[in-house]
Amino acid sequence: MPRIGVMFDRDHAPEELPAYAVAAEGIGVDDLWLVEDLGWAGSVSSAALALAATSRIRVCIGIAPVPLRNPALLAMELATLARVYPGRVVAGLGHGVTDWMRQVGEERKSKLALLEESIVAVRGMLLGETVTLDGREVHLDGVGLVHPPSVVPPIVTGVVRPRSLELSGRVADGTILAEGNGPEQIAAALGHIRRGGAGAAHELITFVYLHVNDDPANAAEVTGELVAAQAQWLGIPQGELFTLIGPARDIPAGIQALTDAGAGTIVLRPLGPDPIGQTRIARAALGGSVTPAEPPSMTDSRARIREALVDAARELTVMRGWEDVRMADVAKAAGVSRQTLYNEFDGRAGLAEALAVREIRVFVSGVHRHLAAHGAEARAAAHAAILFALEEADRNPLVRAILTSGRGGADELLPYLTTRADIVFDAAGDVIREWAAEHLPGVAPGTVDVAADVVVRLTVSHIVLPTGPRADAADVLAGVFVRLLT
Template identity: 40%
Template sequence: MSATTGVIFLPQSPPEDLRGVVEAAEQSGIHELWLFEDCFLEGGLTASTAALSWSQNLRVAIGLLPVPLRNPAVTAMEIATVARLFPGRFVPGLGHGVLDWMRQVGAGVESPMTLLREHTSAVRDLLAGKTVNASGRYVRLDDVALDWPPAEVPELLVGARGRRTVALAGELGDGVVLDSDDAAHVRSVRTQLDDARAAAGRDGHARLVVYTGTDPAHDPSGLETRLAERFAQLTDAGADTVVVLSTGDSPDPRPLIEAIAPLL
């Protein structure tokens, strides 16, 4: 299997279940464990730090940190801290957040796209060790620089659905997180992402992460075959990373981990 594989620990599971999932993922050889920061369940950064501390090789990713909830200086400080503690194993992602939730906590904005652009640009530059001055519509920073930028700057991914956000991910980020596993759409996003990166004059390959869901309780004996086919289909469409979540009654990803392990 050429794609990077991952599973999602859904925040519908209590935080105290995380360690058992981390240990199962580490032992299986799966490449990445993904966490959500959905309102009002579990903090993505706190859960990521715990997961990283309980593992040695597993990469831990957040898909996504809702940018309206944090000042970009705070976002960069937190990401830099985790990245320095666990170099090469932390993958942060930024996104609009669910707009209804953002309004619910008084963090809604008129232009989520503008905020995401300003926030992503500031975080990227801060992590790179730059001094940032910004006087945007939402982001205002005056000679801000991190005292402890990460020696190994982590990938900064952007969650996207529409063309404009995919283009932003290619221009400013290191890749995109896509919550659609329709192969035709994945193929289209691959092209959009590559074109946006080239137009911005950026070198290197942008990572395309695709979420896909399945119910482990539905035909358990066929789960491994079902996942192998899904991985092959999405990889062929241009996905670099395929991340699986449970769509069944139980959010526990351990049955998925067991089915993926023989495919690695």
């Protein structure tokens, strides 16, 4: 089941929020989402009220317009909330409604640059960095937080157009889609988000109208005006707007359709009277109980950033070759500052090692699968595993990039397959020993160690300097391996 959230509508008075938050938590929802629109309640102060009134649910800002807040002030506000309520804050940011930003004199020339630079700057400060950024819209000179949070809150964006969706995929931890978007629109949005570089950890959040009512005519009377306005804003016929308006029995199928399309968090926006009662009915219709995820630790936050950096390095290496990959380009592609990159990897050599280690581990897991598929048939298992290694090395764009990179520098990637190949030998040797222990219990461990070491070295040698057809090499090497085992 996806995360299920509920929205506190902007038309509710601020003094109603604490009781609403307590009731939502009691129902068993995962998230409470707060709106910030010009003239209504402020999202950061509202989040503070909701967090203080509850003990479990995530409280999510959806969304704060970046033209209204200097990144330093926003980072200070978010850090305070995140320190007091670790793992329970989500920061939603967006461009802001153009007419409203113009109304308050905050319309910017480059909305895309402002949003991207704000995210990079805020995240850097939340990570404890001293941020210097002279961008198109954001200018900071050595600004840092005295009290950064131990758990960095996710930064998500509420955006609509393709270029903004790609931006979100490039620098944000998640993307919010507005009410009315159904499975088809979610799939299209995900395409843009992934083109921006988003990985599996990117959270896709969709808002959806909820009105539980068995009477279609009455439901249309209650919701029709708002639904018509939203359809017009999205530029689609009203009948195509995706909603959960109707009988409670239809809710599970609607939630499933959004989930199947890729939504990881679904936020209910109740329309009409008794929003908590409607949410309770919807929650009951879904069945079971929501088990809240453990709040992310600082380790989780850094792991997410580290993964994004390695992903970016991999993509750039495949495109250019490692010798032409600049650290500044990796940081930009991952949506973080250069200081964050250097903090994580301590330079180019550290990033090279992390990239090689991850790729090799994925590579070796395929070797393990092919060994296991043939059980105790040692020659067949060895042949399949070696042939896989040789063919995968030829197919794998990063391995090809490694083999075509320059070979002069101490931090080049090629040595991880040759002179500094302990990672390869250890990982491949481990899977061979594991397979042999299960399927060849009569072979002495020392014998397995020797056979594994020899065949891994010979296979790596053939990957780096192939001498003939891969199938022939696999057959020869499998024969060597079997002879060493006997």
